[in-house]
Amino acid sequence: MDDNRPVIEVTGLTYRYEKENVLEDIHLTVPTGSFLAVVGPNGSGKSTLLKLILGLLRVQEGKIRLFGEDINRFKDWQRIGFVSQKANSFNTGFPATVYEVVASGLTKKIGLFKFMKQEHQLKIKEAIRSVGLSNYMYQNIGELSGGQQQRVFIARALVSDPNLLILDEPTVGVDAENVRSFYEMLEELNKERGITLLLVTHDIGAVSDQVSHVVCLNKYLFFHGNSDEFKLHEMSHLFGHDVHPLSHEHLEKEFSHDS
Amino acid sequence: MIHDLFQYEFLQNAFITGMIIGIIAPLLGVFIVVRRLSLIADALSHVTLAGIAASLLLEKKLLLVGLNPLYLGMTFSVVGALFIEKLRAVYKHFQELAIPIILSGGIGLAVIFISLADGFNTDLFSYLFGSVSAVSRADLYTILVISLFVVGIIFLLYKELFILSFDEEHAKASGIAVKRIHFIFIIMVALVIAASMRVVGILLVSSLMTLPVAASIRIAKGFKQTILYSVLLGEASVLGGLVLSYYIDLAPGGTIVMIAVLILIVTMFLKKLSFNKPVKNGVKS
Ligand SMILES: Nc1ncnc2c1ncn2[C@@H]1O[C@H](COP(=O)(O)OP(=O)(O)OP(=O)(O)O)[C@@H](O)[C@H]1O
Numbered sequence: 001m002d003d004n005r006p007v008i009e010v011t012g013l014t015y016r017y018e019k020e021n022v023l024e025d026i027h028l029t030v031p032t033g034s035f036l037a038v039v040g041p042n043g044s045g046k047s048t049l050l051k052l053i054l055g056l057l058r059v060q061e062g063k064i065r066l067f068g069e070d071i072n073r074f075k076d077w078q079r080i081g082f083v084s085q086k087a088n089s090f091n092t093g094f095p096a097t098v099y100e101v102v103a104s105g106l107t108k109k110i111g112l113f114k115f116m117k118q119e120h121q122l123k124i125k126e127a128i129r130s131v132g133l134s135n136y137m138y139q140n141i142g143e144l145s146g147g148q149q150q151r152v153f154i155a156r157a158l159v160s161d162p163n164l165l166i167l168d169e170p171t172v173g174v175d176a177e178n179v180r181s182f183y184e185m186l187e188e189l190n191k192e193r194g195i196t197l198l199l200v201t202h203d204i205g206a207v208s209d210q211v212s213h214v215v216c217l218n219k220y221l222f223f224h225g226n227s228d229e230f231k232l233h234e235m236s237h238l239f240g241h242d243v244h245p246l247s248h249e250h251l252e253k254e255f256s257h258d259s
Numbered sequence: 260m261i262h263d264l265f266q267y268e269f270l271q272n273a274f275i276t277g278m279i280i281g282i283i284a285p286l287l288g289v290f291i292v293v294r295r296l297s298l299i300a301d302a303l304s305h306v307t308l309a310g311i312a313a314s315l316l317l318e319k320k321l322l323l324v325g326l327n328p329l330y331l332g333m334t335f336s337v338v339g340a341l342f343i344e345k346l347r348a349v350y351k352h353f354q355e356l357a358i359p360i361i362l363s364g365g366i367g368l369a370v371i372f373i374s375l376a377d378g379f380n381t382d383l384f385s386y387l388f389g390s391v392s393a394v395s396r397a398d399l400y401t402i403l404v405i406s407l408f409v410v411g412i413i414f415l416l417y418k419e420l421f422i423l424s425f426d427e428e429h430a431k432a433s434g435i436a437v438k439r440i441h442f443i444f445i446i447m448v449a450l451v452i453a454a455s456m457r458v459v460g461i462l463l464v465s466s467l468m469t470l471p472v473a474a475s476i477r478i479a480k481g482f483k484q485t486i487l488y489s490v491l492l493g494e495a496s497v498l499g500g501l502v503l504s505y506y507i508d509l510a511p512g513g514t515i516v517m518i519a520v521l522i523l524i525v526t527m528f529l530k531k532l533s534f535n536k537p538v539k540n541g542v543k544s
């Protein structure tokens with residue numbers, strides 16, 4: 001595998017669930033070591049793009065390369081950590097400790113029919129410490145607060161030492177103060193451990209200081225640049241009248257059908 | 260009783276089978292409960308009933324003596340499990356629809372087979388509610404093989420089964436062969452149901468998979484502990500139920516289940532008591 005290639009290369013990607021395209025002709029490059037934020041209104045296809053990159057949805061048109069390898073041939077999934085948008089809506093009654101949940105992040109790395117070794121246990125404890133939850137290691141995850149649970153999922157994504165960490169709106173339900181420390185933690189991961197970050201977020205204001213690149217998505221990708229360039233743009237210009245959120249189009253169509 | 264246990268083979272069969280089932284039913288039950296698939300166990304047990312009825316019908320009409328109803332029951336159960344998976348894929352957004360479809364299909368088939376047979380020589384009743392005297396050596400060996408298989412698989416695939424249960428999307432994104440693991444899982448469920456039905460009866464099989472787990476979830480910390488307590492409580496219910504039913508001559512299946520219910524009620528009170536202690540910050544219920 002060639003490590004000089006960008007971590008993610010997306011070319012000409014178009015995707016539809018039903019008839020209508022949700023993503024159209026997306027070109028995107030995520031260089032190694034970058035911290036890229038994807039912003040866009042609800043229903044603009046952000047989660048869909050992530051799911052395609054993670055192999056949760058099958059590519060219909062266009063190409064995705066991960067670490068230089070075509071996604072259909074890519075096998076090294078333990079190099080990619082993922083924190084999903086739904087992570088904080090899991091079954092809170094699930095009887096699993098923080099330790100067990102984080103350990104599940106090593107499943108692929110340990111491998112089929114193999115068992116956990118001492119080095120793995122150390123890794124798990126280290127990951128839990130790195131998100132500041134050492135005191136909660138053997139608590140059931142349902143007994144933690146929403147923000148703490150989110151940290152557990154970060155630890156689960158980090159435990160396999162990924163080169164790329166993908167996060168889908170990880171700060172939903174986290175209070176403002178914790179959001180700041182959360183982004184500081186991400187910055188540290190990016191700067192000190194060299195982990196490439198791909199972050200979907202609504203509050204670009206909170207991260208614009210930390211991220212290196214910004215992408216604006218609304219079915220089409222209409223801004224792609226580093227964060228300094230992004231700051232030059234007016235936010236109102238980006239989210240203003242010349243942008244038509246896909247979800248609104250849906251609504252309008254439904255209304256016109258009804259009448 | 261100990262004396263009788265040494266003397267009568269049928270008692271030994273029933274007890275050993277009971278002990279084995281007391282382990283595997285709650286063991287697999289933990290995964291079933293946390294994945295919210297409890298009702299699938301119910302649906303499959305009714306399909307198993309259809310298999311048993313079919314087998315008894317064949318025995319009566321074609322004089323196929325020596326055909327152990329366990330085998331056809333197991334076959335039906337596995338086929339039913341595959342059907343459920345198919346239905347769940349077709350009705351992606353109404354996955355629980357598969358359960359009433361399979362459940363009523365199973366009962367419908369069973370009733371047809373029973374009416375075709377015009378009544379059975381063998382007591383169908385013992386399959387419905389379980390029986391101590393009905394377990395043969397051959398049953399015992401079959402059940403033993405199934406159990407070794409199931410325990411072995413759970414031991415080998417524990418990590419994968421856990422990640423699949425906790426977060427299926429994460430499992431997929433990690434590159435786990437989710438579909439294959441789930442397939443193996445559902446086959447195990449079908450097998451354990453067929454194996455358990457001899458002692459606890461078809462109508463009560465699912466309770467042995469869910470009640471000890473329901474009790475254990477309330478008192479355990481973590482997944483492994485939940486498994487451990489479930490197996491211990493399941494085993495306690497089976498042993499207690501068998502001994503009690505032997506002495507006061509009750510249906511073993513019913514007695515086992517009622518003990519499991521009793522244990523569940525006790526754990527509910529235990530939890531209440533521990534809630535009176537101050538709880539740590541960040542508790543969310
Ligand atoms: N499973 C699905 N089946 C059909 N349509 C879907 C599905 N998932 C998403 N969509 C549609 O695709 C579009 C993009 O959805 P997506 O979840 O990618 O948006 P998003 O940018 O992540 O939105 P949000 O900010 O609300 O998370 C929406 O119009 C949505 O209705």
Ligand SMILES: [Mg+2]
Nearest residue numbers: 046047048085
């Ligand atoms: Mg989304």
